[in-house]
Amino acid sequence: MEIVNITKTYDANFVRQVEEESGQDMSLCYQCGNCTAGCPYTFVYDIPVNQIMRLVQTGQKETVLKCKSLWLCATCESCTTRCPNNIDVAHIMDVLRHMARREGYAPVPTVKSFWDSFLSSVENNGRVFEIGLLASYITKTGRFWTDVDLGPKVLPKGKMHFTPPQIQGKEEVKKIFNRFKEESRK
Amino acid sequence: MSDSLTYAYYPGCSGTGTSIEYDMSTRAVCAELGITLTEIPDWSCCGSTPAHTVDHTLSSALSARNLALVEKMNLDTAITPCPSCLTNLKTATHRMKKDGFRDKVNKLLDTPYQGGVATKSVLQIIVEDMGLKALKDKAVKPLKGLKVAAYYGCIMNRPPEVMNFDDPEHPMAMDNIMTALGATVLPFPLKVECCGASFGIPRKDIVMSLSGKLLDAAKDIGAEALVTACPLCQMNLDLRQDQVNSAAGTNHHIPVFYYTQLIGLALGLSEKELGIDKLCVDPRKVINAIGRDETS
Ligand code: SF4
Ligand code: SF4
Numbered sequence: 142m143e144i145v146n147i148t149k150t151y152d153a154n155f156v157r158q159v160e161e162e163s164g165q166d167m168s169l170c171y172q173c174g175n176c177t178a179g180c181p182y183t184f185v186y187d188i189p190v191n192q193i194m195r196l197v198q199t200g201q202k203e204t205v206l207k208c209k210s211l212w213l214c215a216t217c218e219s220c221t222t223r224c225p226n227n228i229d230v231a232h233i234m235d236v237l238r239h240m241a242r243r244e245g246y247a248p249v250p251t252v253k254s255f256w257d258s259f260l261s262s263v264e265n266n267g268r269v270f271e272i273g274l275l276a277s278y279i280t281k282t283g284r285f286w287t288d289v290d291l292g293p294k295v296l297p298k299g300k301m302h303f304t305p306p307q308i309q310g311k312e313e314v315k316k317i318f319n320r321f322k323e324e325s326r327k
Numbered sequence: 328m329s330d331s332l333t334y335a336y337y338p339g340c341s342g343t344g345t346s347i348e349y350d351m352s353t354r355a356v357c358a359e360l361g362i363t364l365t366e367i368p369d370w371s372c373c374g375s376t377p378a379h380t381v382d383h384t385l386s387s388a389l390s391a392r393n394l395a396l397v398e399k400m401n402l403d404t405a406i407t408p409c410p411s412c413l414t415n416l417k418t419a420t421h422r423m424k425k426d427g428f429r430d431k432v433n434k435l436l437d438t439p440y441q442g443g444v445a446t447k448s449v450l451q452i453i454v455e456d457m458g459l460k461a462l463k464d465k466a467v468k469p470l471k472g473l474k475v476a477a478y479y480g481c482i483m484n485r486p487p488e489v490m491n492f493d494d495p496e497h498p499m500a501m502d503n504i505m506t507a508l509g510a511t512v513l514p515f516p517l518k519v520e521c522c523g524a525s526f527g528i529p530r531k532d533i534v535m536s537l538s539g540k541l542l543d544a545a546k547d548i549g550a551e552a553l554v555t556a557c558p559l560c561q562m563n564l565d566l567r568q569d570q571v572n573s574a575a576g577t578n579h580h581i582p583v584f585y586y587t588q589l590i591g592l593a594l595g596l597s598e599k600e601l602g603i604d605k606l607c608v609d610p611r612k613v614i615n616a617i618g619r620d621e622t623s
Contacts, residue, residue: 181481181520181521181537182521182533184536185530185532185533213526213530213533215376215481215521215523215524215525215526216376216379216380216482216524217481217482217485217521217524218481218482218485218486219481219485219519219521221485221486222485222486222487222495222496229486231486235379235380235383238380239380239381239382239383242381249529249530251529251530252526252529252530254529255377255525255528255529256376256377256380256381257377259375259377260374260377260378260381263371263372263374263378263389267371267372268340268343268371268372269340269341269344269372269375271340271344271345275528278528278529287528287531288527288528288531290569290570291566291567291570294566294607295345295566298604298605299347299605300344300345300346300347300605301344301345302343302344306340306343308369308370308371309369310369310371310392311371313371313392313437314371314372314389314392316435316437317385317388317389317392317435317436318385320434320435321382321384321385321388321435324384324431324434324435325382
């Protein structure tokens with residue numbers, strides 16, 4: 142891991158913001174490493190989750206917000222379930238993702254594109270339209286060969302629909318997204 | 328069993344698509360058991376993982392729209408087969424107990440949610456409201472001879488303060504159901520490990536590695552089949568089993584059932600209505616072997 146000069150880059154505001162948005166007391170973490178030991182994603186993380194907690198304590202905003210781990214966390218809740226100090230670590234990871242988004246970081250673009258495609262499918266149809274979601278993901282990423290081998294397994298079983306679901310509340314769901322966007326602009 | 332086993336039913340998006348056999352078998356089994364499911368009229372997507380990674384107010388609003396619809400139905404409990412939907416519905420309920428947060432969420436909705444609906448998994452109500460004894464009494468074709476490992480996935484029971492059901496490290500609900508129905512349940516050490524969740528499309532390598540470990544472990548303990556309660560887990564282990572085999576150089580052929588399909592078989596329901604033909608890894612051999620102990 143790179144060396145971080147904590148006196149130069151300490152951002153007290155960042156610590157306060159994470160605590161406020163997550164409702165968690167960062168100072169409770171005493172670096173036992175339980176969260177990392179149980180995290181199934183440590184093998185693909187650039188920074189293990191206990192080190193993320195430490196970096197937040199020491200106000201290292203940029204190092205934290207630009208790390209890949211935030212986008213690879215699956216919210217499996219192992220860390221939260223096992224933290225001896227009852228810190229909701231998964232909730233903190235969520236809040237850090239929100240901040241990273243707001244600051245424009247997306248170091249794992251495929252994951253961000255997938256999540257975005259999923260949500261626009263919900264925004265436009267009220268429910269997820271699986272084939273439309275795949276098409277939108279492929280358009281965004283250019284990854285055409287994603288799972289073509291699965292087509293012959295799924296399609297004959299009648300599990301995928303070729304037209305979007307139609308629900309009456311479609312407009313109501315769209316309004317949720319619109320109001321959310323308005324509120325976030327305030 | 329009383330008439331009180333009536334619930335608002337939230338199928339979830341995957342239940343209308345890639346996990347249609349879970350929805351089919353859930354409805355068939357509940358009907359057979361005398362559990363009344365009333366589908367929430369015009370339910371919408373809960374936003375799944377992507378919504379809560381963007382914003383908690385948005386995520387809770389997508390869930391709360393559905394809970395407000397349940398309030399209109401005059402039912403007090405909503406149930407869903409999908410752990411991911413369940414997590415979202417439960418987390419929304421949990422967070423909306425705080426006035427400030429509830430107001431923010433309700434601001435995004437046409438119809439505000441008052442907060443009066445309990446949410447549970449179908450698994451929970453079968454175990455708790457119906458009971459293993461009643462289930463056992465209804466079984467006409469016990470699952471004798473089936474050696475199965477129960478895999479719960481990561482979020483069915485965690486975090487315990489929110490999910491409020493079974494044990495967060497060592498859940499037993501499916502183990503107990505399968506035992507009650509006559510199957511041999513093997514102790515599965517990875518029952519709450521993550522399968523790779525929704526990374527199948529954006530980061531397939533992750534799913535290959537995590538689901539690969541699960542399949543290896545199931546084979547090591549001698550399981551002939553896995554039984555799951557989660558559409559994502561089932562899809563990663565079943566639909567992607569060949570991909571895992573090519574990535575890891577393994578040769579697994581382990582059928583991955585939804586627990587409702589196995590209950591259905593024990594209740595004597597037809598394979599057709601349980602969507603058995605929709606599974607990718609062929610379960611024929613395993614199903615044919617059920618009952619073999621009785622004849623031998
Ligand atoms: S388990 Fe809790 S206390 Fe231990 S390192 Fe992780 S966050 Fe800190
Ligand atoms: S919630 Fe995220 S950080 Fe925590 S253990 Fe799971 S994957 Fe790791």
